[in-house]
Amino acid sequence: MEKKKRAGGLGWRRKGFILAFLAPTLTAFAIFYLYPIVTVIFTSFCKWDYTNIKTPQFWGWDELWDNYQYIFQTYPYFWEALRNSSAWALLGAVVQVPVATLIALAFSRKIKGVRTIRNIYIIPNMISTAAMGMIFLQLYSPLYGVVNPVIRLFNKGFDENILLLKGPAFWAMTCAYIFFTGTTTLLILGNIMAVPEDVREAAVLDGADGLKQDWYITLPMIKGTLKTVSVLAATSGFLLYNEVYFLTKGAAGTYSISYVIRELAITSPRTQFGRANTVAVVQILAGMVIIVLINGLYSISWKKKKEGCR
């Protein structure tokens, strides 16, 4: 009570302090998030391209969806990009997270040398994804790479660049990033280690060990982290840009949504800012869908498991 009074007496100072300490972050938020998002949403309904760079022009209510129509029906790469990005999002959740979890479980065991292997496994994640893309571009080179000689073991005389083959190019690009789960693995490992010792001990007494213990005790206890990590993996798969740029530049059916946005807005000789922002709106919405979907899936599978236990 008394404290509250004092705070009231210092009201203006307190207020000033709060405002002053919040202001910088809120300004940054406004500059980098609020203003751009409002712009993106508004100008996705505007005619705005290389002919009227300075002044975006609202399509009017009658032609409100003109940009969207163009993107969905006329623009040649949109559906390819959406399909690829969705596939990468899915692969993030169903390949990256299980692989990361398996490796995290392996790292959680007490085996000689496990710490060294763990530290080595993180190294590729310390390097820029741009550099990793560049390294894989070399690995896939038909002239001096590693992949072609391996293919030649099964298919003599193969001398094409797999990054230019429709189909294989998509998978080659996927392999260039999907197995580097170092940071995800560490997050999961951190949670496994935080599972209280006595819980594990009780499981051991119950006769659960190794895989059984992991499946029934450890994994359910880190469910929250697995969900978060799945959202992150799926989102980053959906946003893939660097790998596309360094490996194929969208050739052989490998466009991604981010690549389309950048091409429409910046790289293309006939830039179309309004339409780029239309794709951006789609990207933002798709991101939300991913979050909702994964949250939903986890809560459903969790309920089932609980009922199964009873």
Add this chain to the structure above:
Amino acid sequence: MRENGKRKKRASLSGATSLSGGTKILTYISLAWALLVALMPLVWLLLSSFKEDPLARPGFQLPESICLDGYISTFRDLHVMRYFGNSMVIAFVSVVLSILMISMSAYVVARLDFKGKGIISILLYSTMFIPPTALTYPVYNLVNRLHIYDTRSALILIYSCSGIAISFFVIKNYYTNIPKEMEEAARIDGCGYVQTWWRVIFPIARPGIMTAAVLAFLNNWNEYYWASLVMITREKMTVPALLSTFTTAFRTNYNGLFSAMVVIILPPIILYCVFSKFFVEALSGGAVKG
């Protein structure tokens, strides 16, 4: 002492759980896979950088003799140190700016009650789920309108403003765990709000703030998307942006290309090897001992 006892307990426990066959096999496969995935590309890159002509000896063949020409020209002709300098300055300044402002705001949100606190938390949290690439054109446009296109300030602005969410929550969590008595003691000693934060709370929260700073620095150092968007003058580029000029810059000089790439990925690897303990703890949320 306590730490020691804990360790003993763990040891005895692991002794009790000698792994069964299937688990053991799966564990070893996972470990082997982890090693292979992490090392294969890097070892190949290093190997190729020593080959005088990677075309003549492709794949994992060992070089005939060790050729260091590429490394010499990376420093002499490519002036790689200049780009390390650019990256360093840009990443460092933006980390200092963003961490300072976030550690101020996070303190207010973590320790004081005021109207609109919930909304601010939600706003900042939501930024985690806004795809930065969706903001490409507005940000590009803003940079142009501020007349900072193709300057280091543009990247510093972008890096200080982006990635707010993660730093905010790492630091806020740390503040929340500091006992209230610390502040009360400081207030009784006559410290104002700012002084309490700067003299008492900030130093205590330093480990959490450092964690956020290191993660942010690594992100900024490795960032490619914005770096390649707002910089065109080669001399001002950061290291990742420089990479995209390589395919044309080196053309058929593969030895040079490989050497330059090794040099470019080396600083983060060295930094990591020296501070791996710190990185592992930071990335795992403090639960894994490095």
